[in-house]
Every structure is written in structure tokens, then in C-alpha cells.
Amino acid sequence: EEQEEDVLRELRLFLRNITERLSLDRRFKAFTKPVDIEEVPDYLMVIKKPMDLSTLLTNIDEHKYITIGEFMADADLIWKNALEYNPDSDPMDRNIRHRACALKDTVRAIIRDELDEDFERVCEEIRESR
Numbered sequence: 001e002e003q004e005e006d007v008l009r010e011l012r013l014f015l016r017n018i019t020e021r022l023s024l025d026r027r028f029k030a031f032t033k034p035v036d037i038e039e040v041p042d043y044l045m046v047i048k049k050p051m052d053l054s055t056l057l058t059n060i061d062e063h064k065y066i067t068i069g070e071f072m073a074d075a076d077l078i079w080k081n082a083l084e085y086n087p088d089s090d091p092m093d094r095n096i097r098h099r100a101c102a103l104k105d106t107v108r109a110i111i112r113d114e115l116d117e118d119f120e121r122v123c124e125e126i127r128e129s130r
């Protein structure tokens with residue numbers, strides 16, 4: 001009902017705010033757009049579920065996420081994919097891995113500091129009711 005739509009609208013605003021703040025952070029530039037297959041032609045052979053910050057925003061606008069947990073699962077794909085695709089001692093690999101770990105920690109710190117657990121519980125009740 002209307003109250004549920006109010007809650008989900010507030011969730012989308014919260015998720016857009018997080019995603020836009022991450023997109024502005026220069027450390028995460030490599031994660032802002034889908035990986036360019038011309039640049040890394042073997043990427044889709046290694047990474048089965050690509051994800052990036054612009055795709056997160058599109059998903060939010062398409063009402064894909066009803067809980068924080070669903071958003072986190074896709075946000076986690078970004079840094080997990082980067083660790084998987086960059087396992088070597090190559091300086092480029094190490095650089096991307098550092099940024100991936102920074103992304104992981106930054107998302108978790110924002111959620112811990114800024115998400116009200118009662119709000120998340122209401123979102124999970126809406127998810128269970130559908």
C-alpha cells in the first residue's frame with residue numbers, strides 16, 4: 001500500500017545517494033562504467049556477472065532492490081569481480097585489487113554508519129510479503 005511505496009522510495013533515495021558518492025570517488029573510476037570489452041577482450045570469459053556503479057543506478061531506478069541486502073549483493077559483485085579478474089602480482093592487478101578492497105570497505109562503512117536497522121527491517125518485511 002501507500003506506506004510501503006513511501007518506504008521503498010526512501011530506500012531508492014538512500015541507495016542512489018550511496019552509489020553517486022562512490023561514483024564521485026576517484027579511487028573507484030574503473031568501477032563507474034561496464035568494463036569495455038574492447039579494452040579487456042577476455043573479460044566476459046572470466047567474469048560471469050559483470051557489475052558497475054552506473055548499472056547499480058539503473059537497477060535502483062528500475063526498482064530492482066527492495067532491501068539493502070539485494071543492493072549489497074550487486075555492489076559486492078563489483079569488487080569481487082575485480083579481485084577475480086586481477087589475481088596476479090602485476091602492478092596493475094595490485095592497483096585494481098587495492099581499489100576493490102577500498103570499495104568493499106567503503107560500502108560497508110557507509111551502510112553501518114547511515115542505515116537505520118529499523119528501516120532495513122521494514123524493507124525486509126515488505127520483501128517477505130511479496
Ligand SMILES: CC(=O)c1nc(NC(=O)[C@H]2CNCCN2)sc1-c1cc(O)cc(O)c1
Nearest residue numbers: 030034035036039082085086090092093096
Ligand atoms: C575494472 C577491472 O577489473 C579492470 N581490470 C583490469 N586489469 C588489467 O588490465 C590487468 C589484468 N591482468 C593483467 C594485467 N592487466 S583493467 C580494468 C579496467 C579498468 C578501467 O579503468 C576500465 C575498464 O573497463 C576495465
